[in-house]
Amino acid sequence: VKAYRRGEINEEIVAIIRMNVRVPERAMGDLRAQIAAVKTGERRMSELAGKFGADAVTASMRAIMDQSEAAARDQVRLIPDGYYEAQSYMDDDGVDLGQRVSIKVSVTVNGDEMTIDLSEVADQVKGFYNSGETAGRSAAQVAFRCITAPLDLPFNDGCFRPLDIILPAGKVISAVKPAPMRQWMTYPMTVVDTVFKALAPVIPERAIAGHHADLCTASINGRHPADGRLFIYLGGLIGGGWGAKHNEDGMSATICINDGDTHNGPSEQVEAKFPLIVQSYRLRPDSGGAGRQRGGLGTETIVTTRGEIMFNAQIDRVECRPWGLFGGLSAAGNEVALRRAGGPEQHFENGKVLGRMLEPGDSYILRSGGGGGFGSPLERDIALVEQDVRQGYVGADAARTLYGVVIDPDSGRTDHAATRLLRAAMAELGLPHDHPFRSEDPERRTVFDRAPPGGTLRCDPVDPVKFERLRAELAAAGLSLDRCCS
Numbered sequence: 001v002k003a004y005r006r007g008e009i010n011e012e013i014v015a016i017i018r019m020n021v022r023v024p025e026r027a028m029g030d031l032r033a034q035i036a037a038v039k040t041g042e043r044r045m046s047e048l049a050g051k052f053g054a055d056a057v058t059a060s061m062r063a064i065m066d067q068s069e070a071a072a073r074d075q076v077r078l079i080p081d082g083y084y085e086a087q088s089y090m091d092d093d094g095v096d097l098g099q100r101v102s103i104k105v106s107v108t109v110n111g112d113e114m115t116i117d118l119s120e121v122a123d124q125v126k127g128f129y130n131s132g133e134t135a136g137r138s139a140a141q142v143a144f145r146c147i148t149a150p151l152d153l154p155f156n157d158g159c160f161r162p163l164d165i166i167l168p169a170g171k172v173i174s175a176v177k178p179a180p181m182r183q184w185m186t187y188p189m190t191v192v193d194t195v196f197k198a199l200a201p202v203i204p205e206r207a208i209a210g211h212h213a214d215l216c217t218a219s220i221n222g223r224h225p226a227d228g229r230l231f232i233y234l235g236g237l238i239g240g241g242w243g244a245k246h247n248e249d250g251m252s253a254t255i256c257i258n259d260g261d262t263h264n265g266p267s268e269q270v271e272a273k274f275p276l277i278v279q280s281y282r283l284r285p286d287s288g289g290a291g292r293q294r295g296g297l298g299t300e301t302i303v304t305t306r307g308e309i310m311f312n313a314q315i316d317r318v319e320c321r322p323w324g325l326f327g328g329l330s331a332a333g334n335e336v337a338l339r340r341a342g343g344p345e346q347h348f349e350n351g352k353v354l355g356r357m358l359e360p361g362d363s364y365i366l367r368s369g370g371g372g373g374f375g376s377p378l379e380r381d382i383a384l385v386e387q388d389v390r391q392g393y394v395g396a397d398a399a400r401t402l403y404g405v406v407i408d409p410d411s412g413r414t415d416h417a418a419t420r421l422l423r424a425a426m427a428e429l430g431l432p433h434d435h436p437f438r439s440e441d442p443e444r445r446t447v448f449d450r451a452p453p454g455g456t457l458r459c460d461p462v463d464p465v466k467f468e469r470l471r472a473e474l475a476a477a478g479l480s481l482d483r484c485c486s
Contacts, residue, residue, distance in 0.1 A: 003035070023232060065158030073112035073162045075148035079203055083108050086198035088190055088210070091319045093127030094352045100320065101125060101172060103190050107198045116140040116195060117166040124172050128180035129187055129316070136173030139188035140165045142257065143195035147206055186316050189213040189258045193243075193322075200325050209243025209289065209372030210322035212298055213256055214315050214334050214351075216240060216368045222309035225275050225360075233274050235303065238281065239264065240368030241288050241296035241331055243322060250296030250371035252283060252393075275307035284332070284367055286395050290402040290432065291328030291373020292380050297393055298332060298368035302339075305358045311338070315351025317369060319438050328373030329402065330436045335367035349439070377403045377432060378423050386414050402432045 003013050014028075021027035048057050085106040092099050104120040118140065124130045144163045145155075167174050172187055193210045200207035217236035224231060239253040255263070267278035279302040289295035313336045321330040336353050337345045341361030358364065385405040388394040390412055399405045404423035406415040426432065435441035 003031075064154055065156050065161075068152075068154060068156050068158035069161040071152060072148050072159050076109065076114050076162050077112045079109045079114070079147075079199070081109050081111065082202065084198045084202065086194050086200075088194045088197065088323065089320045090129070090187055090190060091316050091350050092352075093125035093129050094314060095126040097350060097352070098319075101129075101187070103187070103194050105191065105194045105198055107195060113162050113164065114144060115164040115166065116144065118171065118173065118191070119166050119168050121171045121173055121191065124170055124175035124179040126180075128182035129172065129184075130175035130179040130181045131173050131184035131188055132181065133167060133169065133174040135184055135188045136167045136171065136191070137165050139173060139191040140167070140195065143192045146192075147196070147199060147203065183314055185258045186214060189256055190317070192257055197323065197325070204326065205246050207325060208245050209250065209291070209295060209325045209328055209374050210331070211242040211250070211256065211296075211371045212240030212317065212322055212331070212334055212369035214240070214317050214368070215256060215259060216315055216334055216366050218311060218313040218315075218336070218353075218364060218366060220274070220276070220309055220311060220364075222275070222305075222307055225307040231274060233270075233276070235270075235276075235364070236301070236366050237263075237265065238299045238301050238366055238368050240298040240334070241322070241370030243325070243331075243371040244289070244291050244293035244295045244328060244374035246293070246374060249294045250288060252288070252297040252370075253299045254296065270303075275305060275309070277304045277306060278302075279304055279363065283393070284370070285392055286398045287332040287367075287370035288393065289322065289324045289329045289331035289370060289373035290377035290380075290394075290398070291324055292375025292377070293328070293373065294380065294384075294388065294394070295322065295324070295328070295331045295371030295373045298334070298370045300365065300367045302363055302365050304361065304363040306360055308360070309358050311353065311356040311358050311364050313351055313353045313364075313366070315366075318351045319349070321436055321438060322369055322372045323436055324372035324434065325374050327376040329377060329432065329434045331370030331372050332367075333369045333438055335365075335369075337365040337367070339363045339365065378427055380405075382414055382416070382419060386412075404431075 001013060003010055017031065018024045018028055083106065085104070087102060087104040090101040090103065093101060102122045106117040108115040118136055141160055141163065145159060169176050173191060175181065190213050193213060196207050215236065216238050217234050220233040220235045221231060223229065239255050241252055242250040242254055244250040267281055270276055270278055281301045282299065284298040284300045287298040315334050315336055318333045318335060321333040323330050334351055336351045337347050338356060339345050339362065345365065380403055382405055385394065385399050385403045386407060389396055389399050389407055396407050396409060399407055404419060404426045406418040406422055407413065408415055
């Protein structure tokens with residue numbers, strides 16, 4: 001079955017595709033763009049072959065890939081030979097709530113070759129966070145490329161000839177039928193970070209602490225109050241904090257590693273197209289992991305609805321925070337909250353918040369995590385801590401309890417004598433403590449809603465009749481399905 005036959009579009013196939021997507025006006029544009037890209041590539045390759053000859057073109061391609069391979073091997077040789085491993089966790093799969101999913105990787109370096117072994121990553125899960133083998137292999141390749149030559153050009157398959165990837169079928173990043181895969185992009189990001197974590201002890205100058213590692217999106221659907229049209233909107237894509245490196249702070253408000261082609265959308269555009277008001281979109285103070293080099297800051301967006309909407313979020317790394325390296329502290333994790341009109345925030349113990357109906361005046365809140373710190377916070381330049389406080393990146397309380405820097409609340413200046421005494425006392429007591437899991441942090445725990453064992457985080461609708469009517473209308477239009485993680 002082909003969409004095009006001998007250069008002519010197969011309208012019947014295109015019609016079938018159009019009938020089986022939720023929002024045809026969006027999907028068909030994407031399809032046409034992909035076809036145009038393929039046709040452009042075909043035309044330009046034909047032009048090259050016509051101008052220089054097929055033999056010359058293929059020989060040049062081989063030479064370019066051989067050059068890329070040689071450059072990659074040179075970089076691998078700089079890494080000490082050995083066996084290295086690390087482990088991290090995802091919150092859960094959206095079905096078995098609270099049951100962490102292990103991401104364990106090992107890396108073997110031997111001369112100019114590297115093996116990334118993903119065979120101890122968790123088996124495929126019940127929820128739709130699985131991904132296929134291509135995503136698992138791509139995660140290993142992204143980590144390898146970042147470690148060896150992230151900025152070198154050209155970028156081609158030759159770059160990966162020194163890399164061997166071990167990835168058995170049936171893992172959460174090499175799942176097989178009938179494993180659900182809707183959120184396939186989430187787990188591979190943490191796989192990349194975990195490879196960095198494994199190699200950090202031997203190449204600290206190339207390593208980076210953990211980042212927020214989630215798109216932080218929510219599915220919003222409902223009716224336009226003006227004309228009654230049904231709509232679906234992917235809210236979020238707010239960017240978050242990246243981990244610090246040995247010589248610089250982490251980046252703030254930056255999209256996660258798996259989705260570099262995704263950009264911030266203007267708040268004004270959201271308000272013009274949907275019955276939503278973006279109350280705020282800002283950096284999230286104290287979200288970056290403390291360290292000699294501070295992790296980047298996450299963001300917060302608060303959006304109020306002007307109509308009846310259904311809210312669904314499938315965010316991870318709420319419980320399992322982005323980690324620090326070499327004494328750097330973990331960052332704040334991602335977070336989802338709701339606020340009924342005039343009421344307090346309603347927090348959740350994870351980011352799987354399903355089937356929530358919001359009425360006019362209600363708000364949803366998405367907070368992305370920060371990036372982990374690098375090095376001990378007690379070694380951070382005092383002037384940088386003072387500057388962070390002045391800019392609002394770090395609060396005065398956090399400056400004192402995490403960095404050991406005492407800042408006068410009136411002048412905003414550092415009390416250097418008190419800071420020297422405090423830092424010495426904290427170092428002797430082994431402070432500050434790290435809390436890689438939010439539930440174990442006594443200072444930053446929130447009162448969360450609790451789901452029943454094996455259940456999902458749902459709430460009773462404000463009006464059961466409105467809830468059932470809207471849910472039925474959205475399901476009939478194909479904009480919402482009543483199933484796990486939908």
